[in-house]
Amino acid sequence: MKKLIVLSTLTSTLLFATNGDNLISLGAESRSMGGTGIAMGMGTDSVFMNPAWLADIEGTEAMFGGTLFMPDVKASNGNANGEEASSQSDLSLIPAVSHAGRINENIAYGVGMFGVSGMGTDYRNENGMTPQENKGLSDMRTNFQYMRFVPSIAYQQENLRLGLGLTLAYGALDMSAVLPTDPADFSTYQQRGGGMSDDFGYGAQLGVAYSVNSNIALGAYYHTEVATEYEKVFDFNMDGRYDDLKLSQPAEYGVGIGYKMGKIRASLDVKEILWSSADGYDAFGWDDQTVYAVGVEYMTDNKIALRAGYSHANSPLDDGMFEGATVGGAPMRPQDITYFNMMGFPAISEDHMTMGLGYAFNDQIGIDLAYVYSPKETLDAMNLEVTNEQHSFSGALKYKFD
Numbered sequence: 001m002k003k004l005i006v007l008s009t010l011t012s013t014l015l016f017a018t019n020g021d022n023l024i025s026l027g028a029e030s031r032s033m034g035g036t037g038i039a040m041g042m043g044t045d046s047v048f049m050n051p052a053w054l055a056d057i058e059g060t061e062a063m064f065g066g067t068l069f070m071p072d073v074k075a076s077n078g079n080a081n082g083e084e085a086s087s088q089s090d091l092s093l094i095p096a097v098s099h100a101g102r103i104n105e106n107i108a109y110g111v112g113m114f115g116v117s118g119m120g121t122d123y124r125n126e127n128g129m130t131p132q133e134n135k136g137l138s139d140m141r142t143n144f145q146y147m148r149f150v151p152s153i154a155y156q157q158e159n160l161r162l163g164l165g166l167t168l169a170y171g172a173l174d175m176s177a178v179l180p181t182d183p184a185d186f187s188t189y190q191q192r193g194g195g196m197s198d199d200f201g202y203g204a205q206l207g208v209a210y211s212v213n214s215n216i217a218l219g220a221y222y223h224t225e226v227a228t229e230y231e232k233v234f235d236f237n238m239d240g241r242y243d244d245l246k247l248s249q250p251a252e253y254g255v256g257i258g259y260k261m262g263k264i265r266a267s268l269d270v271k272e273i274l275w276s277s278a279d280g281y282d283a284f285g286w287d288d289q290t291v292y293a294v295g296v297e298y299m300t301d302n303k304i305a306l307r308a309g310y311s312h313a314n315s316p317l318d319d320g321m322f323e324g325a326t327v328g329g330a331p332m333r334p335q336d337i338t339y340f341n342m343m344g345f346p347a348i349s350e351d352h353m354t355m356g357l358g359y360a361f362n363d364q365i366g367i368d369l370a371y372v373y374s375p376k377e378t379l380d381a382m383n384l385e386v387t388n389e390q391h392s393f394s395g396a397l398k399y400k401f402d
Contacts, residue, residue: 032356032370033295034309038256039219044098051163052207055156060101065396078383083136165205194242197230243328247280285322305358
């Protein structure tokens with residue numbers, strides 16, 4: 001189990017992923033084009049978006065890459081003399097590996113492993129304060145890590161492609177905060193975190209793609225919800241016992257249209273992420289997200305592909321006002337739900353501007369590079385304030401074996 005925790009830490013530590021707690025996309029090619037890929041093949045990267053496009057793989061390919069993720073999160077509590085701090089969870093390296101090849105002229109396969117989602121903050125020892133002094137931000141540390149291993153298969157018959165993937169997931173959650181010993185008495189405080197808890201889950205990914213003609217393609221996909229439960233992770237109702245938390249990654253679906261003519265490719269995707277019906281996220285009051293993404297690519301004469309894109313989705317935390325709920329079998333007040341969302345899991349990013357390029361050294365080896373910027377978003381509620389700004393750089397080496 002320790003080896004699994006180390007592996008998950010390497011692949012998805014302390015992400016502030018961008019659509020809720022999901023990255024806008026995984027491979028460098030897709031990330032440089034606004035996170036699109038539902039109606040456009042992205043080589044081996046398609047295993048994570050729409051596995052139907054694996055049917056376009058001509059030989060055997062592999063991709064080795066990763067993303068350097070740099071969130072800048074700041075929080076303040078006007079109820080505690082305006083105490084403010086920057087989260088120390090500000091740098092992550094997320095490796096990415098995928099492989100695909102053909103079984104016969106109609107059937108192809110693919111497999112990939114990515115850190116796909118996660119989030120966290122770390123306000124411990126900020127501004128030189130001890131845990132007892134840092135009451136406004138509760139000396140809080142949250143760390144959610146999530147990765148997927150996805151073996152897939154795709155079938156093509158003329159212009160129609162069908163894809164199916166099995167999702168094997170591993171998640172780990174750690175929540176720690178210094179809170180009042182008695183919620184009615186703020187004279188004494190104690191640690192409330194139960195330490196790292198982990199679990200495995202499984203689900204499926206379905207995809208379909210259809211070439212209308214040589215210029216236009218359509219695509220659609222569906223990812224099932226993946227259930228996980230983290231045992232004895234936090235004392236939510238402050239009764240001295242650590243509670244379990246069901247926190248399932250939500251189902252999502254989407255459609256897209258792709259266009260290519262000469263040196264130009266363009267894509268438009270719309271997808272829905274169902275946070276409000278996923279265990280855990282529903283209790284914390286997260287709203288569903290509709291994600292709009294567009295990307296464009298221009299191929300120059302010297303084997304360089306120039307790419308750019310944009311995506312938008314309203315924050316699942318909406319306006320920061322939440323109702324009370326039962327979390328981990330324990331009742332939590334509206335103010336407690338609001339505090340944990342904003343201080344511990346501020347998934348408030350909405351807009352993402354992307355750019356990048358691809359370069360083919362020869363018929364076998366190529367690279368993809370991407371930069372994604374999410375402007376600073378601010379959320380105010382109950383005299384609390386949190387801001388989140390993000391930069392990330394992605395790179396990938398692609399190799400064709402034949």
